[in-house]
Amino acid sequence: MADYVQVLTTVESEEDGIALARGIVEARLAACVQLVGPITSVYRWQGALEQAREWQLLIKTTRDRYGDLEAHMKANHGYDTPEIIATPILTGSAEYLSWIDAETAQAGSSPG
Numbered sequence: 001m002a003d004y005v006q007v008l009t010t011v012e013s014e015e016d017g018i019a020l021a022r023g024i025v026e027a028r029l030a031a032c033v034q035l036v037g038p039i040t041s042v043y044r045w046q047g048a049l050e051q052a053r054e055w056q057l058l059i060k061t062t063r064d065r066y067g068d069l070e071a072h073m074k075a076n077h078g079y080d081t082p083e084i085i086a087t088p089i090l091t092g093s094a095e096y097l098s099w100i101d102a103e104t105a106q107a108g109s110s111p112g
Contacts, residue, residue, distance in 0.1 A: 004089035004100055005066055007059040009073060009082055010041060016078050017055040023076055029069040030061040031103035060089075065104045 007030070011017045014037065021033035037055030044050070061069055066086055073084055089097075 003063050004092065004097055005061060005063055005086040006089055007057075007061060007066070007069060007073075008085045008087070009057050009059070009077070010039070010054040011057065012052075012054060012078055014038075014055050017057055020073070020076055021057060021059075024059060024069065024072060025103075027068075027072060028104050028106065029065050029072055030059045031100040032060045034058040060100055062100060062104050063088075 009020075011020060014035065017035045017037070021035055024030045024033055035055055035057055038053045039056055040051065041054050042049070042051050059069065070084055073082060
């Protein structure tokens with residue numbers, strides 16, 4: 001598994017996205033969260049076809065921080081079953097990946 005991942009989720013409003021993003025970065029669970037939107041999602045939920053206006057969060061973190069990030073998202077997300085999907089980052093600039101390490105380092109640990 002790659003050392004770095006990009007995690008995707010969606011939220012109901014821009015305000016919800018900003019709040020979730022700030023909490024994630026403040027907790028050092030990710031180095032960066034980008035909020036994209038609005039987007040339109042079409043999906044089936046509880047037997048009905050739904051369409052919703054949402055905002056997408058793209059979250060850059062390390063594989064080691066994923067478990068804590070997922071737990072934080074589940075505890076602070078407005079949806080009953082939030083989309084939480086991690087995609088490996090196969091490669092990237094050494095400087096950017098080092099920055100992710102530094103920004104997600106837990107207190108008392110050294111990055112890398």
